[in-house]
Amino acid sequence: MFRYILRRLLQMVLAFFGTTLIVYALMFAGQGDPIQALAGERPVTAAQRAYLTEKYHLDATGVGGFFYRYFDYVKSLLQGDLGQSLTGRQIGDILQAAWPVTVKLALIALAVAIIFGVTAGVIAGIRRASIFDNSTLVLTLLVLGIPTIVLAPLAQYFLGVKWQLFPPTAGSEPTFYALLLPGIVLGSLSLATALRLTRTSVAENMRADYVRTARSKGLVKRRIVSVHVLRNSLIPVVTFLGVELGNLMSGAIITEGVFNIPGVGFNLFRGIRTEDGPLVVGIVSVLVVVYLVSNLVVDVLYAVLDPRIRYE
Amino acid sequence: MSDFETVAATENQAARRGPSGEPGAPNQIGAAHKPRSLAGDAWRDLRRSPIFWISLALVVIFTLMAVIPGVFTTNDPSDCLLSRQHAGPSGGAIFGYDFQGCDTYSRAVYGTRASLLVGALSALGTGVIALVVGMLAGYFGRWIDAVLSRVIDVVLGIPLLLAAIVLLKRVGSASPTVRITAVIFVLAILGWTTAARVVRSSVITAKEQDYVAAARMLGAGHGRIMWRHILPNSLAPAIVVLTIALGSFIAAEATLSFLGIGLKAPTISWGQDIDTGRIHMRESATPLIVPSTFLALTVLAFIMLGDAIRDAFDPKLR
Numbered sequence: 001m002f003r004y005i006l007r008r009l010l011q012m013v014l015a016f017f018g019t020t021l022i023v024y025a026l027m028f029a030g031q032g033d034p035i036q037a038l039a040g041e042r043p044v045t046a047a048q049r050a051y052l053t054e055k056y057h058l059d060a061t062g063v064g065g066f067f068y069r070y071f072d073y074v075k076s077l078l079q080g081d082l083g084q085s086l087t088g089r090q091i092g093d094i095l096q097a098a099w100p101v102t103v104k105l106a107l108i109a110l111a112v113a114i115i116f117g118v119t120a121g122v123i124a125g126i127r128r129a130s131i132f133d134n135s136t137l138v139l140t141l142l143v144l145g146i147p148t149i150v151l152a153p154l155a156q157y158f159l160g161v162k163w164q165l166f167p168p169t170a171g172s173e174p175t176f177y178a179l180l181l182p183g184i185v186l187g188s189l190s191l192a193t194a195l196r197l198t199r200t201s202v203a204e205n206m207r208a209d210y211v212r213t214a215r216s217k218g219l220v221k222r223r224i225v226s227v228h229v230l231r232n233s234l235i236p237v238v239t240f241l242g243v244e245l246g247n248l249m250s251g252a253i254i255t256e257g258v259f260n261i262p263g264v265g266f267n268l269f270r271g272i273r274t275e276d277g278p279l280v281v282g283i284v285s286v287l288v289v290v291y292l293v294s295n296l297v298v299d300v301l302y303a304v305l306d307p308r309i310r311y312e
Numbered sequence: 313m314s315d316f317e318t319v320a321a322t323e324n325q326a327a328r329r330g331p332s333g334e335p336g337a338p339n340q341i342g343a344a345h346k347p348r349s350l351a352g353d354a355w356r357d358l359r360r361s362p363i364f365w366i367s368l369a370l371v372v373i374f375t376l377m378a379v380i381p382g383v384f385t386t387n388d389p390s391d392c393l394l395s396r397q398h399a400g401p402s403g404g405a406i407f408g409y410d411f412q413g414c415d416t417y418s419r420a421v422y423g424t425r426a427s428l429l430v431g432a433l434s435a436l437g438t439g440v441i442a443l444v445v446g447m448l449a450g451y452f453g454r455w456i457d458a459v460l461s462r463v464i465d466v467v468l469g470i471p472l473l474l475a476a477i478v479l480l481k482r483v484g485s486a487s488p489t490v491r492i493t494a495v496i497f498v499l500a501i502l503g504w505t506t507a508a509r510v511v512r513s514s515v516i517t518a519k520e521q522d523y524v525a526a527a528r529m530l531g532a533g534h535g536r537i538m539w540r541h542i543l544p545n546s547l548a549p550a551i552v553v554l555t556i557a558l559g560s561f562i563a564a565e566a567t568l569s570f571l572g573i574g575l576k577a578p579t580i581s582w583g584q585d586i587d588t589g590r591i592h593m594r595e596s597a598t599p600l601i602v603p604s605t606f607l608a609l610t611v612l613a614f615i616m617l618g619d620a621i622r623d624a625f626d627p628k629l630r
Contacts, residue, residue, distance in 0.1 A: 015466045023478050141619060145612035147563035149570045149583065150604040153590040157597055272477060272571055280481065284474050291471050
C-alpha cells in the first residue's frame, strides 16, 4: 500500500514537471525579444532593459539558462505567485474571486450526476435488457455524442431565451437558480458516464456468486441489492465521480463562457479571446495541478476502497 | 498457417460465448455447419442492429458532403451580402441567411470538409502512433514496456483541451493549411494513449497464441511476426477505438474553433459558425441551430458506429 502510494506520487511529480515544462517552453521560450514583447510598441530604455534582464535572469543563455528560468517559473507557481495579467491585475486575485463560483457549479453538476445518473444506473443494471435499460442506453449515447458547444448554446436558447424557464445568463453574483441550468448542462456528460458505469457494474455483480448465495439463503431482493450488490458496485462509480470533480473544475471553459458565469473557466475563455498570454498560462498551470492532484487522490482512494486492487 | 488461425479464433470465440451463451439463444455456434469466424458472427449481429445502419448511413452522407458539397447545395457559401442579414429562406437557401448574410445551409454543408478532414487525419495519426507504441510495448515487454507505459501514463494525465489551448496559441500563422495541420498534429499527439493501451493489451494476448509460436519455430524474425501475424489479429479492437476517437476529434476541433484558436476564416468550420450564431441567437436562432445539428449528427454517427461494432465484436456484456 505504502509502495503503491509512493509510486503513484512519483508518477505525479513526473507528470507535473512534464506538463509544466511543455506549458512553459511553448509560452515563454523562443519568442524573440521578451522585453520588447512586454513593452509592446513603446521604446525600452537601456536602464529598463538592464533591470528586466537582471530580474528575469535573461542574461543566462542556452539550455542552462532555459532551465534556470523554468525552475524560476515552477518555484513561483508553487509559491502561489502567478504574476500579472496583461491588464495589470494579479492572476492570483482573479483566481481567488473565481474559484468559489466554479466549485459551486461543479458541485451542482456532480449532484445532478449522482442523483439521476447513479439512481437510473442501478435500476438499469438490475433490470437488464428491459425497456428502461435499452432506452437509457440510447439516451446516454446521445448525451455522450453531443458536444458541449452544441448542448450549452441550445439549452441557453430554448430553456433560457425562448421558453424563459431559467435565466439565460448568470452575471456577476450568480444565485443558485441561475447556476442550475449551466450545472445540468455541465453535469449531463458525467451523468451519462456515471449511469453507464453503474449499470455495467451492477449488472456484473448481479451475476456474481455471492449474490446467488445470498438468494439461496432466502434473502429478499431488496436486501441483496441494497447491501450486497450496491456496496460492491459503487466502488468504480465513486472513483469516477472523484476524477470527474477534478475534470469539472477544469473543464467548465465552454459552459462558463456561454452562460457568462464569472468562474475560472470563464476567465480562461476571456484570456484566450483577448490574447492575454500570461493569464492563459497562469490559469492553465493551476488547472493542470488541480487535475493531477485530484487524479492522485482518487487513485489512492480507489486502492483504499477496493482491497482487491494489487498495489504492485 | 491459416488453419492455426481459424482454430485459435474459434476457440477464442467459444471461450467468449461461454458465460453469456444461454440455452436457446439465437446465435449458438453449434447451429451452423461450418464454424463461423468471430468477424462473421459479429457481422451477423451488426446486420440486425438499426443503430448500425442509421449511423453508417449518416457517415456515408457526411463523407459525400465533404467530398462533393456541390451536390447538396448550389449556393456558394462565400457569397455573403450584409443586406441579407438574418433574412428568411429564399432561392435555395432553405434555412435563410446568417449574421454576415451568408447562406446558413450552404455554409454548414461546406463546413463538413474541414471537420471530417481533421477528424479522419487525427484518427489516422493517432492510429499510427498507437500501433507503433502499443506493438513495441506489448511485443517486447520488459523495460521497453515499462518505459512506454509510463510515457502513456504521463500523456494520459495531460488534460486534452487545456494542452491544446497552450499548443495552438503558439501557432501564429493564419494560413488555412498551416492551421488545419496544426490542429491535426495537436489532436494526434494528445489523443493516442487510449488506443495505444488497447493495442498493447491485444498484442500481449496475440503473442501468446500458438500460431506465433509456430511462426517463431519456423524461423520468422521479430519484424515478420509483428507485421504478418500479430498486427492483423490485434487490429480490430484498435479500429473500433479509432472510430469512436474520430467522432471525439471532430468534437474537439469544433470546440477549439469555437474558442477561436482552432480553424479560422476563410476555412469554414462548424465551431466558428456555432459561436457566431450563439452571439446573435436573440435576433435569429437558425444560424445557431443548423451547424449545431450538423456537428451533433456527425459526432453521434461516428460514436454510435464504433459502439455498435464494439458491441458486436465483444459479446461479453449482453
